[in-house]
Amino acid sequence: MLDAPTQIQPPAEIVPAKKLGAKVAGLYAAPSDDFQTRPVDRLELGFNGIPGDFHGGSTRRSGGREPWYPRGTEIRNERQVSIVAFDELATIAGLMGLAEIKPEWIGANLVIDGLPNLSMLPSATLLFFAGGVTLKIDAQNGPCRLSGRSIAENAGMADQDAGSLLFPRVAKRLRGLVAWVEKPGVVSAGEEISVRVPEQWIYKA
Template sequence: MLDLFPEAENPVEIIPARKLAAQVTALYVAASDHFETRSVDELLLGFSGIDGDFHAGMTRRSGGREPWYPRGTEMRNERQLSVVAADELAIVAGRMGIAEIRPEWIGANLLIEGLPHLSMLPSGTLLFFKGGVTIKVDAQNGPCRIAGRSVAENAGMADHETGALLFPKVAKRLRGLVAWVEKPGRITTGEEISVRVPEQWIYRA
């Protein structure tokens, strides 16, 4: 087989794909007019995400995360779902000096257990739910001041603005993931998940 990357010319470390297992701990949905979520027993997913959810839609409007577009530009919605892990939220809570951070406060849709370093799963990771749903990871969910203010208010911090500013600093790479629906259907609490992490490499020009 032809070696496309001769070691002497352009060394590239390629990490093989792998399979992992996880489980749904809790599910949440947001009202259409606010990003904070509430607990539910199941999620019904279509190609637009969760019907009626704050982040549902085939497209969305660009914001501060997309400075290459004028704010409000219509673009593909790759942020239909927010996925978090309890162990990572506990670390962030400790850094903020509060007892806990509940997934609802930061607009999470899925709380998952069994995956170490959830927020570090690479783009393209596929989550196959036992009931038939498949979602695909787009990227890490960058922490923002809006979520930070929600945490500060719900946790009863004395200074909400300080909490809003602190959260983006201490939650970096611990805020979970955003994902979109590749295969629709129903997800239930306690459901098993087969996780397929794609082959990975570091691109060097």
Template sequence: MPDLFSTIETPVEIVPGRKLAAMAAALYMAASDHFETRRVEELRLGFDGIEGDFHAGATRRSGGCEPWYARGTEMRNERQLSLVAADELAIVAELMAIAEIKPEWIGANLLIEGVPHLSMLPAGSLLFFKGGVTVKVDAQNGPCRFSGRSVAEHAGMTDHEAGALLFPKAAKRLRGLVAWVEKPGVIRAGEEISVRVPEQWIYRA
């Protein structure tokens, strides 16, 4: 079969897929009425996400991140889980001139160790947990003022509104990922993860 890309003047750049080893360093879930999370030893996941969690559900209502829909439009819930990395949160904290940012403050569900530049994992990446759960990455988690205000309050910043405005700038491309449950089950703290990064196509047409 001929290679169609060889006939294109500016071919699409293709980056091969790869596998990475990681770990679920810590797990968190939120009460059904608030986005902030608390640390737990296990997460029970169904096709709707974490049982009883604030972001559980097969669908959700659109907000400011989906300007193409009227606010409140029912849509697929691709944000069942929030994944973050400690090294990235440390960078954001430094940029905000605060001591730390805890995953709980910004509603994280999984603290992932072992993946360099976690927030840059492409959409479609699969996380295979040793216990049998599979989670699929949808996209980067866009930082918002709502989370920023939580950070400012917990960190003891004098001006909460200034902190709320600073967080989206400091956390851009460092705020982690949103993902959804492809294969349900139970995740336990300290569990090993095999990450499958898909082949990527850099589209420049």
């Protein structure tokens, strides 16, 4: 007689998947020679991202975020779309002693409203836009000195060097997300978004 199989216990606590709702609160695009963005009414998205955008393309060059590669190595572009939230930008502004930080100052393409703790959405979260576009979240967008310098200049900070250094310190886990286009199409201002958060767990070796 065969013994009954022993139930396999998961190696970590599994947090179930969930569905959330959100809305497009702002759209922005950048000219090919400048990372700062400009407000637009709609974004045309292809498999290469936003056509003509500073961060468009199917590949990109590695930088300081990828120290495991020589700087300038051609790699997959998982940073096609930069996503932020107004409430998190307001928090960062307060920590920097500023009245506001505009999304375009830090090269954002998309502002999403209705999701608490936007920057904490896990990798592989899917954003289904009512118009048919799907974006897949890659990871948090780490704050850098380039964005800090842009904020300091646009906000007219007296000490712009200090401002460029302050932003990376206070904006960690508040600076939003980067995503890539899984299904192309057009995103319009005010569009509804269905958010599918995947199962989550903490890996332990």
